[in-house]
Amino acid sequence: SIVYLDGKWLPSDEAKVSVFDRGFLFGDGVYEVVMVYNRQPFRLEQHLTRLFRSLDQTGIPNPLGMHEWRFIIERLIDQNEGDQQSIYIQVTRGVTAQRSHTYPTGLVPTVFASSQSISLQKKDTRRNPPCSAITLEDLRWARGDIKSTSLLGSVLLKKMVAESGKDEGILYRDGIVTEGTASNVFIVEKQQIITPCVSDFLLTGITRDFIFELAARYQMVLLEEDISLSRLQEADEIWMSSSTAEIRAITELDGLPVGTGKIGPVWTRMAKLYQKHKSELFSTCA
Numbered sequence: 001s002i003v004y005l006d007g008k009w010l011p012s013d014e015a016k017v018s019v020f021d022r023g024f025l026f027g028d029g030v031y032e033v034v035m036v037y038n039r040q041p042f043r044l045e046q047h048l049t050r051l052f053r054s055l056d057q058t059g060i061p062n063p064l065g066m067h068e069w070r071f072i073i074e075r076l077i078d079q080n081e082g083d084q085q086s087i088y089i090q091v092t093r094g095v096t097a098q099r100s101h102t103y104p105t106g107l108v109p110t111v112f113a114s115s116q117s118i119s120l121q122k123k124d125t126r127r128n129p130p131c132s133a134i135t136l137e138d139l140r141w142a143r144g145d146i147k148s149t150s151l152l153g154s155v156l157l158k159k160m161v162a163e164s165g166k167d168e169g170i171l172y173r174d175g176i177v178t179e180g181t182a183s184n185v186f187i188v189e190k191q192q193i194i195t196p197c198v199s200d201f202l203l204t205g206i207t208r209d210f211i212f213e214l215a216a217r218y219q220m221v222l223l224e225e226d227i228s229l230s231r232l233q234e235a236d237e238i239w240m241s242s243s244t245a246e247i248r249a250i251t252e253l254d255g256l257p258v259g260t261g262k263i264g265p266v267w268t269r270m271a272k273l274y275q276k277h278k279s280e281l282f283s284t285c286a
């Protein structure tokens with residue numbers, strides 16, 4: 001595939017970054033993942049806005065303007081195959097002369113963007129739950145609101161999930177649910193949808209925001225509240241959301257059925273609305 005690296009378009013195996021790049025040495029960078037449906041980026045503006053926020057929060061200067069970012073993403077989609085793609089964008093603080101935690105001013109950020117085509121089959125399994133989850137103590141840092149490339153915490157947690165033989169991990173801090181290892185969490189209680197409040201401990205998902213919009217449009221109750229572990233266990237439904245997985249229904253939690261143990265009606269409705277409106281949106285954008 002063709003990737004973008006610091007102003008150049010290159011075959012992926014020719015794209016090279018210095019070993020003194022702070023992204024490599026410290027995980028000192030931020031990223032985004034944007035889905036492409038029917039060759040149109042989905043919610044690109046929201047993803048770029050969040051990227052700009054992550055840059056701002058980490059003090060990495062935004063190397064490009066909104067138009068330049070859009071141009072790069074559009075060109076990346078054009079140069080790569082597949083109606084459905086997943087775009088990865090990464091900005092690191094840049095390359096220094098030597099390894100030091102403290103960074104000098106005036107570094108030039110390293111900008112990388114690539115695309116991966118998503119096969120229809122993979123897409124169908126994504127939309128074809130049910131999934132199982134385990135609860136895990138959230139051992140990541142306390143700034144989950146920044147989409148940082150320092151993902152060792154998530155990597156270790158994902159390994160625990162894989163070793164448990166289950167599909168997903170639902171994380172908690174002091175007994176309160178934060179999010180998934182790479183997704184947001186929702187529960188349903190008597191037809192009401194609940195998701196954890198926005199905080200420094202979790203990433204405000206673009207998919208989460210989209211679910212809020214759909215709920216408002218279809219008069220479905222969606223509240224932001226703390227979800228304790230016992231509340232999670234007693235929920236009628238549990239969902240997880242992310243750009244790549246869209247909305248997943250979790251029907252088994254820590255080896256026990258969630259609600260009836262089958263996919264719930266509120267998830268079914270929301271998942272249908274998601275599919276409907278995601279295609280509507282790109283037809284109106286075109």
Ligand code: PLP
Nearest residue numbers: 182183184203205206207242243
């Ligand atoms: N939370 C974390 C930690 C994530 O890594 C992600 C996405 O990868 C999300 C939430 C969901 O965000 P989005 O819906 O914008 O993909």
